Amino acid sequence: MPRPTRRKPATSTTPSLGTSSRPDWGLSMSESAWYAVRTATRRERKALQSLNEFGFTAFLPCETRWTHDRNGKDVAYSPLFPGYLFVLIRPSEIHDVLEIDGVHDFVRCIDGSGEAAPMPIPAKAILTIQAEERAGAYDRTKSKRRVYRPRKGDRVMVEAGTWLGFIGKVLATPRGERAHVMLEGPFGRGVTLNSDQLRAA
Structure with a gap:
């Protein structure tokens, strides 16, 4: 298959909130949105590099941990969501991204026509992850x-x-370190989370 056309190099990984934050698929072919991309195992950084080389804006959130070896303790950075990263594109560029080295597929959901289509991610959710990462939430x-x-x-x-x-x-805290929570918003649902994943709102 032909390789995607190389775009101008990406200059920023943080768009304004003007990027579509709608959870539906009502996007024009020229309207940019964030999408979650599935990558090859332990190839997240390679996929990120390849996407950037072709001019796509991509975001790979990472966490910071200590590692220990015979030489002592050192800092290591690993993907927050192993096997996934985020890319900001127009719907018309979806097939181009699928041709990028290291990219396996998009995270998909059944749309209004019954097709398993790449699902746009609200821009606010991406900005929140970026802000939390800068604030050291994953350190x-x-x-x-x-x-x-x-x-x-x-x-x-x-x-x-x-x-x-x-x-x-x-809704309930049945086992001390766990809590049943009813989420608000369009994705509202009941989930069970660890207490250390929560803070008072």
Whole structure:
């Protein structure tokens, strides 16, 4: 298959909130949105590099951890969502991205026509992850803070994991370190989360 046409180099990985944040598929072919991309195992950085080389704006959130070997302790950076990264593109560029080295597929969901289509990610969710990363939310080398203990009825924000940035209400705390939370918004649903993933909203 032909390789995608090389675009001008990407100059920024942080778009303004003007980027579409609609959770539906009502996008024109020229309207940019964020999408989640599945990569080859442990090839997230290669896919990121390839996307950037072809001029696409891509974002690979990472966490920081300590590693230990015979020489002592060192800092290591690893993808926050192993096997995935985010790319800002127009719907007309979806097939071009699929031709990029290291990219396997998009995260898909059934759309209104019954097709498994690449699902746009709200820009606000990406900006939240970027802000949390800059603030050190994924830096595991820092001293552990006191764990928040949610109680039934508390309004909370998710600080880590799949539902990062979502607001919800605690329905129950059946096992101390866990909490049942009803998320707000268009993706509202009941989820069970660790207490250390939550903070008071």
